[in-house]
Amino acid sequence: MTSKHSAKTPFVKEQLPLAYAWRDGLNFDNFCGAGNAAVVQSLRHGADGSGDQFIYLWGAPGVGKSHLLQAACQRAAKQGRLVAYLPLADFFDEQAGMPIEALDGLENLALVCLDDVQVVAGVAHWEEAVFHLYNRLRGSGAVLLAAGDASPAGLDIGLPDLRSRLGWGPVFRVQEPQEDEKIHALQARAKARGFDLPDEVARYLIRRSPRDMTSLFALLDRLDQASLAQQRRLTIPFVRNLI
Numbered sequence: 295m296t297s298k299h300s301a302k303t304p305f306v307k308e309q310l311p312l313a314y315a316w317r318d319g320l321n322f323d324n325f326c327g328a329g330n331a332a333v334v335q336s337l338r339h340g341a342d343g344s345g346d347q348f349i350y351l352w353g354a355p356g357v358g359k360s361h362l363l364q365a366a367c368q369r370a371a372k373q374g375r376l377v378a379y380l381p382l383a384d385f386f387d388e389q390a391g392m393p394i395e396a397l398d399g400l401e402n403l404a405l406v407c408l409d410d411v412q413v414v415a416g417v418a419h420w421e422e423a424v425f426h427l428y429n430r431l432r433g434s435g436a437v438l439l440a441a442g443d444a445s446p447a448g449l450d451i452g453l454p455d456l457r458s459r460l461g462w463g464p465v466f467r468v469q470e471p472q473e474d475e476k477i478h479a480l481q482a483r484a485k486a487r488g489f490d491l492p493d494e495v496a497r498y499l500i501r502r503s504p505r506d507m508t509s510l511f512a513l514l515d516r517l518d519q520a521s522l523a524q525q526r527r528l529t530i531p532f533v534r535n536l537i
Contacts, residue, residue, distance in 0.1 A: 320364040324486075326479035326507070327358060327471035336464055337362055340437050341369040341405060347432070348463030350411075351441040352448075356506020357468045359441040363407040366439055375404035382420075383410035394423050401430035404437065411442035411460065412449055421453040428459040441468075471507065476500055479507065480514055484528075487518055495528050503537055513537065 322334055339345025351359045360381070367379045378400055385396070400406045406427075414420035431438045442449060445467070446460035471479065477496040484491035491514070503513055517528060517536060526532050 320361045321368050322362075322365045324479065324482055325358055325361055325365060326475040327469060328475065329469040329471070330358070330362075330466075333362065333466045333468060336466065337366045337439065338369065340439055341366040342373070343370075343375070343404060343437060345437075346463040347435070347437055348428075348459075349437075349439050350446060350460050350463065350465045351439070351468050352443065352445050352465070353468035354470065354506070355443060356504075356508040357470045358507055359468050360409050361507070362468065363409050363439055363441055366405065367407055370405045376402070377405040377407070378403055379407045379409070381409040383413045386413055394420060397423050397427050400427060401434040401436055406431060406436060406438050408438065408440040411440050412444060415450045416452060418452065421451060421456050425453055425456040425459060428456070428462070432462075470505075473497070473500055476505070476507065476510065480510060483511060483514060484518070489518060489521065489528065491528060495530055495533055498530050498533060499537075 322338060325334060333351065336345055336349055340347075340349050351362060353359055364379055367377045370377045380396070385394075408424070408427075411424070414424055428438065440460060442460075445465060446457050449457065449460070451457045451460075477493065477500065480496045480499065481491045481493075499510060499513060499517075503509065517533060520526075520536055521528055521532070
């Protein structure tokens with residue numbers, strides 16, 4: 295394998311199925327949430343290789359943990375660094391799952407992002423594999439950004455050494471963005487796709503649908519497709535008939 299500082303195409307898109315490639319549209323600039331400024335700054339430095347070697351994020355589903363990890367991958371890859379984004383929840387999917395051997399060799403990269411760490415809790419061989427990955431990455435100097443739905447102390451992990459590894463570096467709780475920040479994020483996403491999202495429609499979406507950003511972005515994408523198919527603008531009456 296080439297140097298971890300090579301300008302080679304990112305590891306994840308060569309070595310892992312496309313399902314595990316990060317989404318190109320997710321970056322730090324379009325992440326919403328002023329309350330997470332310290333988190334974003336720390337991750338920027340981590341992606342650049344100039345910050346902490348280990349960072350752990352936690353928070354409720356949909357607050358943006360996956361967005362932040364993929365933004366870090368995007369930033370590092372644009373600098374020619376070898377990176378991998380691994381959503382561990384997908385590894386446990388019976389049809390599309392990946393073998394535990396997919397963790398082998400990741401220490402040769404510059405940046406590794408482990409999402410959904412909570413899924414390995416209580417699964418002894420996976421806990422051990424992630425524990426050994428931490429040790430290998432520490433030895434190689436690679437940066438590891440991890441995220442889960444609870445703090446390291448709050449995860450039901452049976453291997454005490456893994457719990458301690460998860461807390462080796464800074465631990466950040468990702469805060470849910472405020473309503474106005476969600477509106478801004480939805481409008482920015484709409485603008486990037488070439489259509490306008492009026493304030494009143496954005497506010498209607500937030501108040502009449504699941505409020506987490508993952509669900510809101512998915513809903514906006516669905517509305518965009520429907521408006522294109524029907525040649526309609528996004529208005530409250532139009533949206534009301536679709537949600």
